[in-house]
Structures are given as C-alpha cells and as structure tokens.
Amino acid sequence: MKPYSLWIPVRNEEATIEPLIISVLEQENPPENIYVCVNGSSDRTGEIVYEISQQCRQVIPLTSSPWKANAWNTIVQTAVSDGTFEDVMVFCDGDISFGGPKTLSTLVQHTRASTNNIVGGSIFPVPSRNRIRPCKLCTPSGWLYCIQKTILELLEKHSYWKMPNNIINEDLFLSLLAYPDVDVITDAFFYAVKPDLRDYIITQIRILKWMKQLVDMGMWAELEIWIDRVLQSWGVLRTLKYGYIVPLMMSMITVSPSDHVWTITSSTKKLV
DSSP, X not given: OOOXXXXXXXXSOTTTHHXXXXXXXXXXXXXXXXXXXXXXXXXXXXXXXXXXXXHOTTEEEEEEOSSHHHHXXXXXXXXXXXXXXSSEEXXXXXXXXXXXXXXXHHHHHHHHHSOOSEEEEEEEEESOOSOOOOBOOSSOOTTEEEEETHHHHHHHHTTOSSOOTTOXXXXXXXXXXXXXXXXXXXXXXEEEEOOOHHHHHHHHHHHHHHHHHHHHTTOHHHHHHHHHHHHTTSTTXXXXXXXXXXXXXXXXXXXXXXXXXXXXXXXXXXXX
C-alpha cells in the first residue's frame, strides 16, 4: 500500500493522546508519518507528544496557536513542505477509537480509488457493545476523514491559500467547498461518545454560528447548497428558509473566540 500521513490536532487531551497513537501504530497499514499538533493546551498533552516522538520516529510533534483551524494549517503546510502530502492525508480527533485494524487503510484506499475530495468514516456511538451497523453521516465529520490534495486547490479557488484561521467547523467548511464530491463510508468506522441533550444543543448552536461566519465571508451561494441538502426532508421549512427562519436565527447570533474551543466531555477510550 502506498504510504500516507495522519493528522491529529489535540488540545488538553493528555488522557487520550498516547492510547490513540498506540492504536494508530497497531493498524495493519499504519501511516508513515503521524503529525500531532498541540494547539493551545494547558495540560501535559504537549509533553506527552514530545516524549512519544523521542521513541517513535513516525510521530512528528507540532504546535500552533489555539483554534483547530490553526492546527490544520500548521500540519498541512508542514506536510507539503516535507513532501509527505503526495495525494491523500487522513485527519482524526484525539479521543476517538478505531473500529478495527483496517480502518485507516480502508479509508485511504477508498479515497484514492474515488473522485471525491473528502471522504469520512462512519460513527459508532458508545457506550454500546452491540454489533450494529455504523451510522452513516450526511457529511464527513472532523472526527475522522481523508482528503485529496485537490482540496488545497479548492481553498485557493475561494481566495484562501489555507483554512480560514477563525472558522468554527473546519470539516463542514471543507465539505461545503468540495460538495458534491464528498462521501462517508461504513467500512471505515470509529467509536465516539454519544452526545447527550446538552451536547446536541451546543452542537446545533455552533453550526448556526458557522453559518453566520460563511455569510459574513460572502459565501451565501455555497451555504445555500448545504442548507438544501440538510433541509431536503424537512418539508415546509424549505420554503421558509430564505424568507424568515435562517435570517432570523443568524441575526440573533454573534461569534466569539470561545466558539472555536471545542471540549470533549468524556473519552471513548474509557467506554469501548
């Protein structure tokens, strides 16, 4: 299998980053390079990553200022400079658990064989030990996804040579740019904490604030495509989105620096 690289952004995840890196190395076809970017952590995450890198040549420690998009930019720019980003690159959060030893290789092979710019893995919510079919998301999630190098051309086309450093949901932003060339596969799935009601509400608020950002950036046309996709089964809401509901919701929203700091309430490592 042709070599590939993996990106892991971490912020205050000292309890999960080492088990995750170990699980990455235990994959049947592990990545040749594992870029771990610590963005604004206040715990021992950075120290742990550095210590691991001293024992494992595959782990490349990086640092960036807070916000996940800054970590994304730092890793991609480093990989491009190093010449390790040849065609595809995999990204995952620092607290997930892979669904099996072939998760990463399956995701990479599917992406290389397809014309999709971004391909995500499916989520398996926990706690649950039942062997149910993983949930196929509507769009790739920041938890685990793979991008073609052509995604950089899409960013450049939209006047960005990198990810906007203040974007709230970088995975939704990439999916929007790449649409319709996006996909989610159930053969490469992962475990993640099932959100409770509070988490769900916070997530929806973050999405609304992300929509507000896109409008402020002049990307209403691209956002319109995403809204159509999400609301395609919501019936009457589709007819109201432009005239009342969406403008009203976004007029009530302000975006602050704290919106970019996403905290995980618990780790899948303790639940799977």
